[in-house]
Amino acid sequence: MDKKNEAITSRDVDFAKWYTDVCRKAELMDYSSVKGFINYLPYGYGIWEAIKEFADRLFKEKGAENVYLPSVIPMSMFDREKEHVEGFAPEILVATIGGGKRLEDPLVIRPTSEILFSDLYKHLVKSYRDLPKRFNQWCSVVRWEKTTRPFLRGSEFLWQEGHCLFETEKEANDNALEMLEVYDRIGRECLAIPFLKGKKSAHETFAGAVATYSIEALMHDGKALQAGTTHYLGTGFAKAGGIAFQGRNNALETPHQSSWGISTRLIGAVIMVHGDDNGLVLPPMVAPIQAVIVGIKSQDEKVKEACRGLYEELKRAGIRVKLDLDPSKTPGWKFAEYEMKGVPLRIEIGPRDIESGLSGLAIRFSGEKRSVKLNEIAHQIPLLLREIQEGMYLAAKSRLEASIVDVETLEELKATLEKGGYARMAYCGEEECELKIKELTLGGTARCIYQENVEGKTCPVCGKKATVVSYFAKAY
Amino acid sequence: MDKKNEAITSRDVDFAKWYTDVCRKAELMDYSSVKGFINYLPYGYGIWEAIKEFADRLFKEKGAENVYLPSVIPMSMFDREKEHVEGFAPEILVATIGGGKRLEDPLVIRPTSEILFSDLYKHLVKSYRDLPKRFNQWCSVVRWEKTTRPFLRGSEFLWQEGHCLFETEKEANDNALEMLEVYDRIGRECLAIPFLKGKKSAHETFAGAVATYSIEALMHDGKALQAGTTHYLGTGFAKAGGIAFQGRNNALETPHQSSWGISTRLIGAVIMVHGDDNGLVLPPMVAPIQAVIVGIKSQDEKVKEACRGLYEELKRAGIRVKLDLDPSKTPGWKFAEYEMKGVPLRIEIGPRDIESGLSGLAIRFSGEKRSVKLNEIAHQIPLLLREIQEGMYLAAKSRLEASIVDVETLEELKATLEKGGYARMAYCGEEECELKIKELTLGGTARCIYQENVEGKTCPVCGKKATVVSYFAKAY
Numbered sequence: 001m002d003k004k005n006e007a008i009t010s011r012d013v014d015f016a017k018w019y020t021d022v023c024r025k026a027e028l029m030d031y032s033s034v035k036g037f038i039n040y041l042p043y044g045y046g047i048w049e050a051i052k053e054f055a056d057r058l059f060k061e062k063g064a065e066n067v068y069l070p071s072v073i074p075m076s077m078f079d080r081e082k083e084h085v086e087g088f089a090p091e092i093l094v095a096t097i098g099g100g101k102r103l104e105d106p107l108v109i110r111p112t113s114e115i116l117f118s119d120l121y122k123h124l125v126k127s128y129r130d131l132p133k134r135f136n137q138w139c140s141v142v143r144w145e146k147t148t149r150p151f152l153r154g155s156e157f158l159w160q161e162g163h164c165l166f167e168t169e170k171e172a173n174d175n176a177l178e179m180l181e182v183y184d185r186i187g188r189e190c191l192a193i194p195f196l197k198g199k200k201s202a203h204e205t206f207a208g209a210v211a212t213y214s215i216e217a218l219m220h221d222g223k224a225l226q227a228g229t230t231h232y233l234g235t236g237f238a239k240a241g242g243i244a245f246q247g248r249n250n251a252l253e254t255p256h257q258s259s260w261g262i263s264t265r266l267i268g269a270v271i272m273v274h275g276d277d278n279g280l281v282l283p284p285m286v287a288p289i290q291a292v293i294v295g296i297k298s299q300d301e302k303v304k305e306a307c308r309g310l311y312e313e314l315k316r317a318g319i320r321v322k323l324d325l326d327p328s329k330t331p332g333w334k335f336a337e338y339e340m341k342g343v344p345l346r347i348e349i350g351p352r353d354i355e356s357g358l359s360g361l362a363i364r365f366s367g368e369k370r371s372v373k374l375n376e377i378a379h380q381i382p383l384l385l386r387e388i389q390e391g392m393y394l395a396a397k398s399r400l401e402a403s404i405v406d407v408e409t410l411e412e413l414k415a416t417l418e419k420g421g422y423a424r425m426a427y428c429g430e431e432e433c434e435l436k437i438k439e440l441t442l443g444g445t446a447r448c449i450y451q452e453n454v455e456g457k458t459c460p461v462c463g464k465k466a467t468v469v470s471y472f473a474k475a476y
Numbered sequence: 477m478d479k480k481n482e483a484i485t486s487r488d489v490d491f492a493k494w495y496t497d498v499c500r501k502a503e504l505m506d507y508s509s510v511k512g513f514i515n516y517l518p519y520g521y522g523i524w525e526a527i528k529e530f531a532d533r534l535f536k537e538k539g540a541e542n543v544y545l546p547s548v549i550p551m552s553m554f555d556r557e558k559e560h561v562e563g564f565a566p567e568i569l570v571a572t573i574g575g576g577k578r579l580e581d582p583l584v585i586r587p588t589s590e591i592l593f594s595d596l597y598k599h600l601v602k603s604y605r606d607l608p609k610r611f612n613q614w615c616s617v618v619r620w621e622k623t624t625r626p627f628l629r630g631s632e633f634l635w636q637e638g639h640c641l642f643e644t645e646k647e648a649n650d651n652a653l654e655m656l657e658v659y660d661r662i663g664r665e666c667l668a669i670p671f672l673k674g675k676k677s678a679h680e681t682f683a684g685a686v687a688t689y690s691i692e693a694l695m696h697d698g699k700a701l702q703a704g705t706t707h708y709l710g711t712g713f714a715k716a717g718g719i720a721f722q723g724r725n726n727a728l729e730t731p732h733q734s735s736w737g738i739s740t741r742l743i744g745a746v747i748m749v750h751g752d753d754n755g756l757v758l759p760p761m762v763a764p765i766q767a768v769i770v771g772i773k774s775q776d777e778k779v780k781e782a783c784r785g786l787y788e789e790l791k792r793a794g795i796r797v798k799l800d801l802d803p804s805k806t807p808g809w810k811f812a813e814y815e816m817k818g819v820p821l822r823i824e825i826g827p828r829d830i831e832s833g834l835s836g837l838a839i840r841f842s843g844e845k846r847s848v849k850l851n852e853i854a855h856q857i858p859l860l861l862r863e864i865q866e867g868m869y870l871a872a873k874s875r876l877e878a879s880i881v882d883v884e885t886l887e888e889l890k891a892t893l894e895k896g897g898y899a900r901m902a903y904c905g906e907e908e909c910e911l912k913i914k915e916l917t918l919g920g921t922a923r924c925i926y927q928e929n930v931e932g933k934t935c936p937v938c939g940k941k942a943t944v945v946s947y948f949a950k951a952y
Contacts, residue, residue: 067521
């Protein structure tokens with residue numbers, strides 16, 4: 001690996017600063033002049049486009065259909081959903097003037113679209129024959145945030161929100177679990193991120209939901225990041241929204257609902273799971289540039305010809321490839337630059353490589369260098385990109401697994417969470433004990449709970465019988 | 477062709493009613509509970525997804541890079557651009573409350589993003605080495621409209637806006653012309669719509685632009701629809717936005733700007749160019765369902781087997797295919813339904829077809845029926861879809877060409893525009909004469925102008941020497 005990029009703070013010195021350095025220097029985003037809102041630049045937006053394309057294909061395979069609903073919600077409709085309003089009211093942006101006139105019914109800029117989907121379904125769903133409905137929307141949402149952080153928390157972000165209706169509880173809950181599996185697959189095959197996945201504790205369940213499931217990623221600093229959630233919402237939202245259908249026995253029934261969402265937060269997860277002190281490290285599946293060809297003595301005609309030929313060949317093979325023959329920068333500068341931008345694979349071609357028929361390849365994530373026969377590169381690269389993708393996933397998986405420590409006492413729990421990573425511990429599952437744990441550990445929360453291996457164990461807080469095993473961690 | 481679908485008003489009886497009937501009955505959209513805003517349903521949104529995918533690929537081939545900028549613009553920034561504000565002020569939606577507090581600087585919900593792109597470029601562009609910049613954004617915009625019409629005019633629509641910066645006037649104007657060609661290609665190869673394309677008259681030029689170019693489609697009722705525009709903006713916007721760069725000779729220079737956009741209005745164009753009295757007629761490239769397999773006696777095991785086999789085969793071939801074995805509806809009902817939804821190709825398979833080894837194909841746009849060997853269908857369909865796509869384009873092209881009438885006097889102009897279609901006429905090119913023509917013809921406007929074949933001709937309004945030939949039409 002080339003020497004440390006001085007423009008970026010080391011992770012162990014200041015992880016938060018390292019993170020924003022990477023976001024800025026790699027040109028993923030830029031702060032906009034609108035406070036709390038960012039500009040998604042091509043290199044950052046390109047990651048989102050790759051995630052979106054991958055996810056959208058999987059959603060459609062599961063029967064999801066895309067729609068687009070209004071970006072605003074009349075305040076009168078918003079106010080109807082009490083529980084919902086309480087959760088979102090402090091962070092809404094409200095339009096009060098339209099076409100130069102004061103609006104009688106102000107419009108809330110969509111923070112999430114439960115209300116609008118309910119309103120749509122009320123019109124579309126009349127009979128069990130109209131079910132199931134599996135609508136999904138790719139859009140932006142606005143939530144008025146005081147403290148912001150690129151991709152992790154901001155006043156506007158991009159996401160998808162799936163809102164589905166089913167005849168029965170089983171179908172709706174199964175859908176929430178099925179989409180959790182889809183999210184897990186997005187992590188595995190696209191982001192190279194292994195997720196801890198499972199049910200949320202009562203305390204962490206979405207307001208109004210019967211059950212919330214989540215995928216959790218482990219960041220380099222040992223903190224967890226909730227990377228997506230799916231919910232089985234029961235019939236509460238549907239009842240409040242006045243949705244009813246004629247069932248198979250002619251009686252009027254209320255449909256069961258599920259919802260699921262992932263957002264541009266996943267870009268933050270990719271940065272913090274894979275990045276290192278030299279900057280970004282991107283898995284090939286989401287990398288806007290999968291391979292860069294750097295010409296050494298780039299004005300040499302033979303070098304130009306060899307580089308261009310390879311560039312065209314890789315492009316034809318569907319690789320997202322960049323050719324750099326810019327004579328105004330040194331190869332060393334370029335190497336550091338493409339490392340900082342996390343390009344998975346760098347190919348160096350100079351006069352000596354052409355003479356020897358061997359070219360140098362540098363693999364970003366492992367720092368490994370290889371010599372490959374020039375006339376075999378085009379054939380090798382797709383295989384190598386797959387190898388990198390898998391290698392990154394397995395490396396992250398080892399780190400995740402190594403971070404899990406079994407604990408039984410509050411002292412052990414506290415010590416483990418201080419170091420970072422997950423502490424696996426049985427407890428009673430009650431909100432009260434969870435809050436005490438959070439206080440004691442300065443922020444440790446139950447990330448996912450599992451109803452297994454609790455036999456004979458007790459809750460270290462209240463001393464009652466343990467009902468669940470939880471993975472505790474500090475989280476973003 | 478099967479008999480007229482009674483649920484839809486005839487085009488010649490009431491074209492406006494026919495249009496909304498088709499939008500609703502074919503489930504392209506639904507009116508939402510937010511006044512002026514529509515719900516894009518899967519079948520309508522699917523058309524937009526197909527257009528977007530096709531267009532995005534072409535844009536990227538031309539060097540465009542996608543970004544995402546904030547959905548709100550501070551009023552203080554908005555007010556800075558005088559000319560711009562005048563154009564958009566009457567139709568903006570303004571947020572005044574955020575996080576429960578009154579905003580000191582209210583936020584305009586983005587009606588278009590010139591201001592935000594300028595603000596971004598001001599930070600990104602410092603030297604001629606940073607140019608050109610070709611950023612594009614896919615997003616929704618809000619414009620407070622009093623009268624709305626699905627896809628044609630509404631308080632919110634989906635679009636793309638390309639905003640580009642160049643060193644020279646030539647590059648920027650060339651980009652506006654190049655993107656006009658791209659839009660034309662989208663019409664030809666994706667929408668099966670031939671466009672009239674060219675420059676706008678002074679009167680129809682975008683406020684603040686040096687030149688506006690547009691693509692214009694001819695609707696069935698003889699009216700033109702502006703389907704997309706590209707602009708050469710000169711240096712005015714860049715100057716107002718404070719964008720400057722160090723030129724090749726070290727002097728500070730102002731970049732030249734272009735912009736270009738198409739929107740969900742194109743869905744309206746597809747409906748009104750191709751639709752007929754039985755409903756929608758979709759070109760295969762944008763059809764969410766390209767072919768439907770309808771089983772006749774659909775509960776017959778052999779029919780099921782044959783239908784499912786073909787369905788899987790077509791799916792593997794990348795065809796967007798639907799299989800309908802629903803026993804609760806008659807084949808006749810289904811035929812009318814899929815016709816109304818504009819599915820390009822219908823394949824009927826019943827016990828007799830299996831016996832004879834021949835299956836019936838119905839082509840939506842021509843009404844033609846064909847018998848094809850069952851074991852050759854899977855191979856035939858991709859070819860047939862291409863044939864349909866091309867046939868629809870050529871048919872629309874014939875209609876467009878037949879609608880163009882050369883006229884020389886105001887009487888001829890008026891008579892031609894009353895019938896519908898384009899009147900081609902030389903005139904002086906001055907705004908004053910254009911306004912008189914609009915008044916006299918009850919709404920006729922110059923759609924595109926060309927600086928050719930004007931020798932010896934005079935303007936029929938003012939009597940001065942003609943400088944341009946214009947295609948006049950009434951327009952949406």
